[in-house]
Amino acid sequence: MMLRLVLSALISVGSAGAVFAQAERPQVSQCQLIAEGLPAVQYARFTPSSIGSALPVTPVQLQEDVVITFVGHSTFQIDTPGGISIATDFNGWLRTSRIPDVVTMNKAHSSHYTLSPDPGIGAVLHGWNDAAPGEPIKHQLTVGDAYIRNVSTDIRSWGGSFEPNGNSIFIIEVAGLCIGHLGHLHHELTDAHYGEIGRLDIVMVPVDGGLTMGAESMSKTIERLRSALVLPMHRRGPIIDSFLSMFDDSFDKEISPHKGVTVSMRTLPKKPLILVLEGV
Template sequence: MPHLLLMILAVLAVFAAPRASLAQVETPVSQCQMIARSLPAVTFASVSASAALRVQAKANEEVRITYVGHSTFFIETPGGVKIATDYNGWYKPPALPTVVTMNKAHSSHYTTNPEPGIEYVLHGWQEGSETGADHDVVVGDTYIRNVPTDIRGWGGAMEPNGNSIFIFEVAGLCIGHLGHLHHELTEKQYAEIGRLDVLMVPVDGGLTMGAESMSRVVQRLRSALILPMHRRGPPISQFLSMFGKGFDAVTDDDATVTVSIRNLPKRPTIHILSGV
Protein backbone atom coordinates (compact mmCIF):
# COMPACT_ATOMS: atom_id res chain seq x y z
CA MET A 1 0.00 0.00 0.00
CA PRO A 2 2.73 2.57 0.76
CA HIS A 3 4.24 1.92 -2.70
CA LEU A 4 0.84 2.34 -4.36
CA LEU A 5 0.25 5.58 -2.47
CA LEU A 6 3.64 6.92 -3.58
CA MET A 7 2.85 6.08 -7.22
CA ILE A 8 -0.51 7.86 -7.02
CA LEU A 9 1.13 10.95 -5.50
CA ALA A 10 3.79 10.96 -8.25
CA VAL A 11 1.15 10.84 -11.00
CA LEU A 12 -0.83 13.63 -9.35
CA ALA A 13 2.35 15.73 -9.11
CA VAL A 14 2.93 15.44 -12.87
CA PHE A 15 -0.60 16.55 -13.74
CA ALA A 16 -0.44 19.31 -11.16
CA ALA A 17 2.75 20.76 -12.71
CA PRO A 18 2.39 24.49 -13.49
CA ARG A 19 1.45 25.24 -17.07
CA ALA A 20 4.37 27.66 -17.37
CA SER A 21 6.94 24.90 -16.87
CA LEU A 22 5.20 22.70 -19.45
CA ALA A 23 5.16 25.59 -21.91
CA GLN A 24 8.91 26.03 -21.56
CA VAL A 25 9.43 22.62 -23.11
CA GLU A 26 7.71 23.90 -26.27
CA THR A 27 10.01 26.93 -26.65
CA PRO A 28 12.51 26.49 -29.52
CA VAL A 29 16.08 27.23 -28.52
CA SER A 30 18.63 28.59 -30.95
CA GLN A 31 21.12 26.01 -32.21
CA CYS A 32 23.43 28.79 -33.30
CA GLN A 33 24.03 30.86 -30.20
CA MET A 34 27.23 30.45 -28.27
CA ILE A 35 25.57 31.28 -24.97
CA ALA A 36 22.14 30.65 -23.54
CA ARG A 37 19.75 33.52 -24.06
CA SER A 38 16.44 34.07 -22.36
CA LEU A 39 14.14 34.32 -25.33
CA PRO A 40 11.05 36.50 -25.16
CA ALA A 41 7.68 35.05 -26.05
CA VAL A 42 8.22 33.31 -29.36
CA THR A 43 5.66 33.83 -32.12
CA PHE A 44 4.69 30.54 -33.74
CA ALA A 45 3.62 31.39 -37.27
CA SER A 46 1.85 28.71 -39.33
CA VAL A 47 2.96 25.81 -37.12
CA SER A 48 1.98 24.37 -33.78
CA ALA A 49 4.30 24.64 -30.78
CA SER A 50 5.02 20.92 -30.88
CA ALA A 51 5.96 21.16 -34.56
CA ALA A 52 8.32 24.02 -33.73
CA LEU A 53 10.40 21.62 -31.66
CA ARG A 54 11.29 19.87 -34.92
CA VAL A 55 12.55 23.03 -36.60
CA GLN A 56 16.20 22.68 -37.73
CA ALA A 57 16.07 18.93 -37.00
CA LYS A 58 16.78 17.44 -40.45
CA ALA A 59 20.39 18.21 -41.25
CA ASN A 60 20.33 16.19 -44.51
CA GLU A 61 17.94 18.68 -46.14
CA GLU A 62 19.03 21.42 -48.53
CA VAL A 63 18.44 25.17 -48.65
CA ARG A 64 18.53 27.11 -51.93
CA ILE A 65 19.99 30.62 -51.82
CA THR A 66 19.72 32.90 -54.86
CA TYR A 67 21.32 36.32 -55.21
CA VAL A 68 18.64 38.65 -56.54
CA GLY A 69 20.46 41.99 -56.42
CA HIS A 70 21.92 44.68 -54.13
CA SER A 71 21.52 43.04 -50.69
CA THR A 72 18.51 40.88 -51.52
CA PHE A 73 18.88 37.11 -51.38
CA PHE A 74 16.03 34.68 -51.92
CA ILE A 75 16.14 31.74 -49.49
CA GLU A 76 14.03 28.63 -50.19
CA THR A 77 13.76 26.13 -47.35
CA PRO A 78 13.02 22.39 -47.53
CA GLY A 79 9.59 23.07 -46.02
CA GLY A 80 8.67 25.57 -48.72
CA VAL A 81 9.23 28.81 -46.79
CA LYS A 82 10.45 31.59 -49.11
CA ILE A 83 12.44 34.47 -47.60
CA ALA A 84 13.69 37.68 -49.25
CA THR A 85 16.34 39.64 -47.34
CA ASP A 86 16.57 43.46 -47.34
CA TYR A 87 13.48 43.49 -49.51
CA ASN A 88 12.94 46.81 -51.30
CA GLY A 89 10.40 45.90 -54.00
CA TRP A 90 12.81 46.79 -56.81
CA TYR A 91 14.66 43.50 -57.05
CA LYS A 92 11.99 40.88 -57.61
CA PRO A 93 12.58 37.36 -56.30
CA PRO A 94 11.57 34.49 -58.60
CA ALA A 95 8.47 33.82 -56.48
CA LEU A 96 6.37 35.69 -53.93
CA PRO A 97 8.16 35.51 -50.55
CA THR A 98 6.49 34.14 -47.45
CA VAL A 99 8.73 36.36 -45.30
CA VAL A 100 10.65 39.54 -46.06
CA THR A 101 13.21 41.25 -43.86
CA MET A 102 14.10 44.94 -44.15
CA ASN A 103 16.62 47.43 -42.80
CA LYS A 104 16.33 51.15 -42.33
CA ALA A 105 19.63 52.68 -43.52
CA HIS A 106 18.49 53.47 -47.08
CA SER A 107 15.34 53.10 -49.16
CA SER A 108 17.15 50.44 -51.18
CA HIS A 109 16.83 48.17 -48.14
CA TYR A 110 13.13 48.47 -47.39
CA THR A 111 9.78 49.41 -48.87
CA THR A 112 6.68 50.93 -47.34
CA ASN A 113 4.55 49.05 -49.87
CA PRO A 114 5.39 45.34 -49.80
CA GLU A 115 3.50 43.20 -52.25
CA PRO A 116 0.11 41.89 -51.13
CA GLY A 117 0.36 38.24 -50.23
CA ILE A 118 3.63 38.50 -48.30
CA GLU A 119 2.65 36.99 -44.97
CA TYR A 120 5.39 38.30 -42.66
CA VAL A 121 7.20 41.65 -42.97
CA LEU A 122 10.01 41.89 -40.41
CA HIS A 123 11.55 45.33 -39.89
CA GLY A 124 15.12 45.44 -38.60
CA TRP A 125 14.33 48.60 -36.64
CA GLN A 126 11.57 49.74 -34.31
CA GLU A 127 10.74 53.42 -33.95
CA GLY A 128 10.76 54.68 -30.38
CA SER A 129 12.43 51.58 -28.96
CA GLU A 130 15.62 51.89 -26.93
CA THR A 131 16.57 48.27 -27.56
CA GLY A 132 15.58 47.96 -31.22
CA ALA A 133 13.53 45.38 -33.06
CA ASP A 134 13.17 41.97 -31.43
CA HIS A 135 12.07 39.08 -33.64
CA ASP A 136 11.79 35.45 -32.55
CA VAL A 137 9.48 33.87 -35.09
CA VAL A 138 8.96 30.31 -36.28
CA VAL A 139 7.58 30.09 -39.82
CA GLY A 140 7.19 26.54 -41.12
CA ASP A 141 10.57 24.83 -40.80
CA THR A 142 12.50 28.05 -40.10
CA TYR A 143 13.32 29.93 -36.91
CA ILE A 144 14.03 33.63 -37.55
CA ARG A 145 15.66 35.97 -35.04
CA ASN A 146 17.63 39.22 -35.16
CA VAL A 147 20.49 41.07 -33.46
CA PRO A 148 20.14 44.90 -33.62
CA THR A 149 23.10 47.11 -34.61
CA ASP A 150 23.48 50.87 -35.04
CA ILE A 151 23.42 52.83 -38.30
CA ARG A 152 25.13 56.00 -39.43
CA GLY A 153 22.74 58.83 -40.17
CA TRP A 154 23.05 61.22 -43.12
CA GLY A 155 24.78 63.75 -40.83
CA GLY A 156 27.34 61.18 -39.72
CA ALA A 157 26.02 60.61 -36.19
CA MET A 158 25.22 57.05 -35.16
CA GLU A 159 21.58 56.11 -34.67
CA PRO A 160 20.98 53.27 -32.22
CA ASN A 161 19.46 50.01 -33.47
CA GLY A 162 18.55 51.08 -37.01
CA ASN A 163 19.85 47.86 -38.54
CA SER A 164 19.42 44.19 -37.73
CA ILE A 165 21.49 41.16 -38.47
CA PHE A 166 18.82 38.60 -39.34
CA ILE A 167 19.54 34.95 -38.60
CA PHE A 168 17.66 32.07 -40.21
CA GLU A 169 17.94 28.65 -38.60
CA VAL A 170 16.77 25.87 -40.89
CA ALA A 171 17.85 22.32 -41.86
CA GLY A 172 20.55 22.41 -39.20
CA LEU A 173 22.11 25.54 -40.76
CA CYS A 174 22.69 28.96 -39.23
CA ILE A 175 22.35 31.57 -42.00
CA GLY A 176 23.11 35.23 -41.23
CA HIS A 177 22.56 38.45 -43.21
CA LEU A 178 24.54 41.45 -41.94
CA GLY A 179 22.18 44.00 -43.50
CA HIS A 180 23.61 47.54 -43.64
CA LEU A 181 26.24 47.02 -40.94
CA HIS A 182 28.02 50.28 -40.05
CA HIS A 183 30.32 49.26 -37.20
CA GLU A 184 32.37 46.39 -35.89
CA LEU A 185 30.44 44.19 -33.51
CA THR A 186 30.66 44.11 -29.73
CA GLU A 187 31.41 40.99 -27.74
CA LYS A 188 27.78 40.90 -26.66
CA GLN A 189 26.60 41.01 -30.28
CA TYR A 190 28.99 38.23 -31.30
CA ALA A 191 27.61 36.12 -28.45
CA GLU A 192 24.01 36.84 -29.45
CA ILE A 193 24.75 35.91 -33.06
CA GLY A 194 26.60 32.71 -32.23
CA ARG A 195 27.60 30.33 -35.01
CA LEU A 196 26.90 31.30 -38.62
CA ASP A 197 27.50 28.62 -41.23
CA VAL A 198 26.47 30.92 -44.08
CA LEU A 199 27.20 34.66 -43.96
CA MET A 200 25.84 37.33 -46.33
CA VAL A 201 28.21 40.29 -46.17
CA PRO A 202 28.26 43.76 -47.81
CA VAL A 203 31.44 44.46 -49.79
CA ASP A 204 30.89 48.07 -50.89
CA GLY A 205 34.19 49.26 -49.45
CA GLY A 206 32.80 52.04 -47.28
CA LEU A 207 29.09 52.73 -47.69
CA THR A 208 28.60 50.30 -44.84
CA MET A 209 32.14 49.77 -43.46
CA GLY A 210 35.60 49.84 -44.98
CA ALA A 211 36.90 46.56 -46.36
CA GLU A 212 39.41 46.16 -43.54
CA SER A 213 36.80 46.56 -40.79
CA MET A 214 34.33 44.29 -42.57
CA SER A 215 37.00 41.65 -43.10
CA ARG A 216 37.68 41.61 -39.35
CA VAL A 217 34.00 40.89 -38.71
CA VAL A 218 34.02 38.09 -41.30
CA GLN A 219 37.18 36.54 -39.89
CA ARG A 220 35.78 36.65 -36.37
CA LEU A 221 32.52 34.97 -37.39
CA ARG A 222 34.51 32.29 -39.23
CA SER A 223 31.58 31.12 -41.38
CA ALA A 224 32.06 28.18 -43.73
CA LEU A 225 30.32 29.88 -46.67
CA ILE A 226 30.61 33.65 -47.21
CA LEU A 227 28.31 35.26 -49.80
CA PRO A 228 29.31 38.81 -50.80
CA MET A 229 26.55 41.32 -51.60
CA HIS A 230 25.97 45.08 -51.80
CA ARG A 231 29.00 45.73 -54.00
CA ARG A 232 29.25 49.35 -55.08
CA GLY A 233 32.38 50.77 -56.68
CA PRO A 234 35.43 48.76 -55.59
CA PRO A 235 36.18 45.50 -57.40
CA ILE A 236 35.53 42.31 -55.48
CA SER A 237 39.28 41.67 -55.55
CA GLN A 238 39.76 44.47 -53.00
CA PHE A 239 37.61 42.59 -50.52
CA LEU A 240 39.29 39.27 -51.31
CA SER A 241 42.72 40.79 -50.74
CA MET A 242 41.83 41.26 -47.05
CA PHE A 243 41.96 37.51 -46.45
CA GLY A 244 44.94 35.22 -46.15
CA LYS A 245 45.56 31.60 -47.01
CA GLY A 246 42.96 30.44 -44.51
CA PHE A 247 40.17 31.44 -46.91
CA ASP A 248 39.29 30.05 -50.32
CA ALA A 249 37.46 31.99 -53.07
CA VAL A 250 35.08 30.70 -55.74
CA THR A 251 33.52 32.66 -58.61
CA ASP A 252 30.23 31.21 -59.85
CA ASP A 253 28.41 31.65 -63.16
CA ASP A 254 25.17 30.80 -61.37
CA ALA A 255 23.22 33.09 -59.03
CA THR A 256 22.03 30.14 -56.92
CA VAL A 257 23.85 27.93 -54.46
CA THR A 258 22.35 24.89 -52.73
CA VAL A 259 23.55 24.40 -49.17
CA SER A 260 23.27 21.68 -46.55
CA ILE A 261 25.18 20.80 -43.41
CA ARG A 262 26.80 17.98 -45.36
CA ASN A 263 28.09 20.04 -48.28
CA LEU A 264 29.46 23.06 -46.40
CA PRO A 265 33.06 23.81 -47.41
CA LYS A 266 35.75 22.36 -45.14
CA ARG A 267 37.60 25.69 -45.22
CA PRO A 268 36.00 29.16 -45.06
CA THR A 269 35.04 29.95 -48.66
CA ILE A 270 34.04 33.26 -50.21
CA HIS A 271 31.51 32.26 -52.86
CA ILE A 272 30.85 35.03 -55.40
CA LEU A 273 27.49 34.38 -57.02
CA SER A 274 26.60 35.65 -60.48
CA GLY A 275 25.38 39.24 -60.39
CA VAL A 276 27.57 40.36 -57.50
Protein backbone atom coordinates in the same frame (compact mmCIF):
# COMPACT_ATOMS: atom_id res chain seq x y z
CA MET B 1 4.46 50.96 -40.17
CA MET B 2 2.84 47.61 -40.54
CA LEU B 3 4.41 44.43 -39.31
CA ARG B 4 2.28 41.54 -40.45
CA LEU B 5 3.27 38.84 -38.06
CA VAL B 6 1.37 37.17 -35.29
CA LEU B 7 2.06 37.99 -31.68
CA SER B 8 1.95 35.90 -28.52
CA ALA B 9 -0.20 32.80 -29.02
CA LEU B 10 -1.90 33.93 -32.23
CA ILE B 11 -1.39 31.93 -35.41
CA SER B 12 -2.07 32.91 -39.03
CA VAL B 13 -1.68 31.33 -42.44
CA GLY B 14 0.46 32.97 -45.13
CA SER B 15 0.18 33.04 -48.90
CA ALA B 16 1.85 29.65 -49.34
CA GLY B 17 -0.09 27.98 -46.56
CA ALA B 18 2.77 28.42 -44.08
CA VAL B 19 1.99 28.76 -40.41
CA PHE B 20 3.44 31.86 -38.74
CA ALA B 21 3.90 31.86 -34.99
CA GLN B 22 5.64 34.16 -32.55
CA ALA B 23 4.98 32.56 -29.21
CA GLU B 24 5.40 33.62 -25.60
CA ARG B 25 8.05 30.90 -25.25
CA PRO B 26 10.04 31.16 -28.51
CA GLN B 27 12.01 28.35 -30.03
CA VAL B 28 15.50 27.95 -28.58
CA SER B 29 18.24 29.03 -30.97
CA GLN B 30 20.43 26.09 -31.92
CA CYS B 31 23.06 28.49 -33.24
CA GLN B 32 23.38 30.27 -29.91
CA LEU B 33 23.40 27.02 -27.94
CA ILE B 34 26.41 25.74 -29.86
CA ALA B 35 28.21 29.07 -29.64
CA GLU B 36 27.76 29.20 -25.88
CA GLY B 37 29.82 26.00 -25.61
CA LEU B 38 32.94 27.63 -27.03
CA PRO B 39 35.87 27.17 -26.80
CA ALA B 40 35.33 23.54 -25.79
CA VAL B 41 33.10 22.65 -28.73
CA GLN B 42 34.58 21.27 -31.96
CA TYR B 43 32.71 21.43 -35.24
CA ALA B 44 32.29 18.23 -37.26
CA ARG B 45 31.42 18.66 -40.93
CA PHE B 46 30.87 15.99 -43.56
CA THR B 47 31.87 17.99 -46.59
CA PRO B 48 33.48 18.07 -49.99
CA SER B 49 36.33 20.52 -50.45
CA SER B 50 34.34 23.10 -52.39
CA ILE B 51 30.75 23.91 -53.27
CA GLY B 52 30.70 26.85 -55.67
CA SER B 53 30.45 25.73 -59.27
CA ALA B 54 29.92 22.12 -58.16
CA LEU B 55 26.49 22.88 -56.70
CA PRO B 56 24.43 25.19 -58.91
CA VAL B 57 20.82 25.85 -58.03
CA THR B 58 18.72 22.92 -59.22
CA PRO B 59 14.94 22.53 -59.37
CA VAL B 60 15.12 19.37 -57.24
CA GLN B 61 15.73 19.86 -53.53
CA LEU B 62 16.61 17.16 -51.04
CA GLN B 63 15.02 17.39 -47.60
CA GLU B 64 18.20 18.90 -46.19
CA ASP B 65 18.94 21.34 -49.02
CA VAL B 66 18.63 25.11 -48.69
CA VAL B 67 18.76 27.14 -51.93
CA ILE B 68 20.18 30.66 -51.67
CA THR B 69 19.76 32.91 -54.71
CA PHE B 70 21.28 36.36 -55.16
CA VAL B 71 18.49 38.61 -56.43
CA GLY B 72 20.36 41.92 -56.39
CA HIS B 73 22.01 44.57 -54.17
CA SER B 74 21.48 43.11 -50.64
CA THR B 75 18.53 40.87 -51.48
CA PHE B 76 18.85 37.10 -51.37
CA GLN B 77 16.03 34.60 -51.64
CA ILE B 78 16.38 31.68 -49.25
CA ASP B 79 14.24 28.64 -50.09
CA THR B 80 14.00 26.05 -47.33
CA PRO B 81 13.54 22.26 -47.64
CA GLY B 82 10.00 22.73 -46.29
CA GLY B 83 9.06 25.14 -49.08
CA ILE B 84 9.33 28.43 -47.19
CA SER B 85 10.73 31.42 -49.09
CA ILE B 86 12.53 34.25 -47.24
CA ALA B 87 13.81 37.44 -48.92
CA THR B 88 16.43 39.62 -47.21
CA ASP B 89 16.64 43.44 -47.32
CA PHE B 90 13.50 43.34 -49.44
CA ASN B 91 12.67 46.53 -51.36
CA GLY B 92 9.81 45.30 -53.52
CA TRP B 93 11.45 45.86 -56.90
CA LEU B 94 14.35 43.39 -56.63
CA ARG B 95 12.46 40.13 -56.47
CA THR B 96 11.76 36.81 -58.14
CA SER B 97 8.42 35.69 -59.54
CA ARG B 98 7.54 34.06 -56.22
CA ILE B 99 5.95 36.09 -53.43
CA PRO B 100 8.09 35.40 -50.33
CA ASP B 101 6.53 34.03 -47.16
CA VAL B 102 8.80 36.27 -45.06
CA VAL B 103 10.79 39.41 -45.85
CA THR B 104 13.36 41.21 -43.75
CA MET B 105 14.19 44.91 -44.17
CA ASN B 106 16.72 47.50 -43.05
CA LYS B 107 16.32 51.25 -43.48
CA ALA B 108 19.78 52.51 -44.50
CA HIS B 109 18.21 53.71 -47.74
CA SER B 110 15.26 52.83 -49.92
CA SER B 111 16.97 49.95 -51.72
CA HIS B 112 16.80 47.97 -48.45
CA TYR B 113 13.11 48.31 -47.58
CA THR B 114 9.65 49.22 -48.82
CA LEU B 115 6.73 50.76 -46.96
CA SER B 116 4.26 49.16 -49.37
CA PRO B 117 5.13 45.45 -49.53
CA ASP B 118 3.00 43.01 -51.48
CA PRO B 119 -0.04 42.16 -49.31
CA GLY B 120 0.53 38.49 -50.10
CA ILE B 121 3.71 38.44 -47.97
CA GLY B 122 2.97 36.64 -44.73
CA ALA B 123 5.47 38.37 -42.41
CA VAL B 124 7.29 41.68 -42.85
CA LEU B 125 10.15 42.08 -40.38
CA HIS B 126 11.60 45.55 -39.94
CA GLY B 127 15.16 45.74 -38.64
CA TRP B 128 14.33 48.85 -36.64
CA ASN B 129 11.77 49.70 -33.98
CA ASP B 130 8.78 51.62 -35.35
CA ALA B 131 7.10 52.03 -31.98
CA ALA B 132 10.17 53.15 -30.02
CA PRO B 133 12.91 54.58 -32.28
CA GLY B 134 16.38 53.98 -30.86
CA GLU B 135 15.25 50.93 -28.90
CA PRO B 136 16.12 47.45 -30.18
CA ILE B 137 13.49 45.47 -32.04
CA LYS B 138 13.24 41.76 -31.25
CA HIS B 139 12.02 39.15 -33.71
CA GLN B 140 11.67 35.46 -32.87
CA LEU B 141 9.49 33.95 -35.56
CA THR B 142 8.90 30.34 -36.56
CA VAL B 143 7.62 29.87 -40.11
CA GLY B 144 7.33 26.28 -41.29
CA ASP B 145 10.80 24.74 -40.95
CA ALA B 146 12.58 28.09 -40.45
CA TYR B 147 13.28 30.03 -37.26
CA ILE B 148 14.09 33.72 -37.82
CA ARG B 149 15.59 36.05 -35.22
CA ASN B 150 17.59 39.25 -35.21
CA VAL B 151 20.43 41.06 -33.45
CA SER B 152 20.16 44.87 -33.38
CA THR B 153 23.13 47.07 -34.32
CA ASP B 154 23.52 50.84 -34.72
CA ILE B 155 23.28 52.63 -38.04
CA ARG B 156 24.97 55.75 -39.35
CA SER B 157 22.67 58.57 -40.41
CA TRP B 158 23.20 60.72 -43.50
CA GLY B 159 24.60 63.44 -41.22
CA GLY B 160 27.29 61.10 -39.88
CA SER B 161 25.91 60.52 -36.38
CA PHE B 162 24.85 57.07 -35.19
CA GLU B 163 21.28 56.00 -34.56
CA PRO B 164 21.12 53.30 -31.89
CA ASN B 165 19.60 49.99 -32.95
CA GLY B 166 18.65 51.17 -36.44
CA ASN B 167 19.91 48.05 -38.24
CA SER B 168 19.39 44.33 -37.69
CA ILE B 169 21.49 41.30 -38.43
CA PHE B 170 18.86 38.72 -39.34
CA ILE B 171 19.60 35.06 -38.63
CA ILE B 172 17.69 32.22 -40.29
CA GLU B 173 18.01 28.80 -38.69
CA VAL B 174 16.90 25.99 -40.97
CA ALA B 175 17.88 22.37 -41.68
CA GLY B 176 20.64 22.59 -39.06
CA LEU B 177 22.19 25.63 -40.77
CA CYS B 178 22.73 29.05 -39.21
CA ILE B 179 22.44 31.69 -41.94
CA GLY B 180 23.18 35.35 -41.17
CA HIS B 181 22.59 38.54 -43.18
CA LEU B 182 24.60 41.49 -41.84
CA GLY B 183 22.28 44.08 -43.34
CA HIS B 184 23.73 47.60 -43.57
CA LEU B 185 26.31 47.04 -40.82
CA HIS B 186 28.07 50.33 -40.01
CA HIS B 187 30.39 49.41 -37.14
CA GLU B 188 32.53 46.59 -35.78
CA LEU B 189 30.66 44.18 -33.55
CA THR B 190 31.16 43.90 -29.81
CA ASP B 191 31.66 40.71 -27.83
CA ALA B 192 28.01 41.02 -26.79
CA HIS B 193 26.93 41.09 -30.44
CA TYR B 194 28.98 37.98 -31.24
CA GLY B 195 27.42 36.24 -28.25
CA GLU B 196 23.91 37.10 -29.44
CA ILE B 197 24.68 35.99 -32.99
CA GLY B 198 26.26 32.68 -32.07
CA ARG B 199 27.45 30.37 -34.84
CA LEU B 200 26.94 31.38 -38.47
CA ASP B 201 27.61 28.68 -41.04
CA ILE B 202 26.71 31.06 -43.87
CA VAL B 203 27.04 34.85 -43.77
CA MET B 204 25.98 37.50 -46.31
CA VAL B 205 28.35 40.45 -46.09
CA PRO B 206 28.33 43.95 -47.66
CA VAL B 207 31.47 44.71 -49.67
CA ASP B 208 31.01 48.36 -50.63
CA GLY B 209 34.29 49.60 -49.19
CA GLY B 210 32.88 52.25 -46.88
CA LEU B 211 29.15 52.85 -47.32
CA THR B 212 28.77 50.29 -44.55
CA MET B 213 32.26 49.56 -43.14
CA GLY B 214 35.68 49.71 -44.72
CA ALA B 215 37.12 46.51 -46.19
CA GLU B 216 39.56 46.05 -43.31
CA SER B 217 36.91 46.32 -40.58
CA MET B 218 34.53 44.09 -42.50
CA SER B 219 37.24 41.49 -43.07
CA LYS B 220 37.97 41.42 -39.31
CA THR B 221 34.30 40.74 -38.69
CA ILE B 222 34.28 37.87 -41.21
CA GLU B 223 37.47 36.38 -39.78
CA ARG B 224 35.99 36.34 -36.29
CA LEU B 225 32.66 34.86 -37.41
CA ARG B 226 34.63 32.14 -39.23
CA SER B 227 31.65 31.09 -41.31
CA ALA B 228 32.06 28.16 -43.67
CA LEU B 229 30.46 30.06 -46.56
CA VAL B 230 30.76 33.83 -47.10
CA LEU B 231 28.47 35.43 -49.69
CA PRO B 232 29.42 39.02 -50.65
CA MET B 233 26.63 41.51 -51.46
CA HIS B 234 26.06 45.27 -51.70
CA ARG B 235 28.99 45.65 -54.06
CA ARG B 236 30.08 49.09 -55.22
CA GLY B 237 32.57 49.42 -58.06
CA PRO B 238 35.70 47.22 -57.97
CA ILE B 239 35.64 46.97 -54.15
CA ILE B 240 35.14 43.20 -54.29
CA ASP B 241 38.79 42.80 -55.33
CA SER B 242 40.11 44.79 -52.38
CA PHE B 243 37.80 42.86 -50.06
CA LEU B 244 39.04 39.50 -51.32
CA SER B 245 42.66 40.64 -51.04
CA MET B 246 42.20 41.11 -47.27
CA PHE B 247 41.99 37.33 -46.74
CA ASP B 248 44.95 34.95 -46.66
CA ASP B 249 45.12 31.32 -47.76
CA SER B 250 43.04 30.20 -44.80
CA PHE B 251 40.06 31.23 -46.98
CA ASP B 252 39.23 29.83 -50.40
CA LYS B 253 37.83 32.31 -52.94
CA GLU B 254 35.67 31.51 -55.92
CA ILE B 255 33.74 33.47 -58.56
CA SER B 256 30.62 31.47 -59.39
CA PRO B 257 28.89 31.41 -62.78
CA HIS B 258 25.60 30.82 -60.96
CA LYS B 259 23.23 33.26 -59.24
CA GLY B 260 22.56 30.77 -56.49
CA VAL B 261 23.92 27.88 -54.49
CA THR B 262 22.36 24.76 -53.00
CA VAL B 263 23.81 23.95 -49.60
CA SER B 264 23.26 21.67 -46.62
CA MET B 265 25.11 20.74 -43.46
CA ARG B 266 26.74 17.89 -45.40
CA THR B 267 27.97 20.10 -48.21
CA LEU B 268 29.34 23.06 -46.28
CA PRO B 269 32.98 23.60 -47.28
CA LYS B 270 35.55 22.30 -44.82
CA LYS B 271 37.72 25.35 -45.41
CA PRO B 272 35.98 28.77 -45.28
CA LEU B 273 34.94 29.79 -48.79
CA ILE B 274 34.18 33.31 -50.07
CA LEU B 275 31.78 32.64 -52.94
CA VAL B 276 30.95 35.57 -55.24
CA LEU B 277 27.67 34.68 -56.91
CA GLU B 278 26.86 35.76 -60.46
CA GLY B 279 25.37 39.25 -60.47
CA VAL B 280 27.31 40.51 -57.45
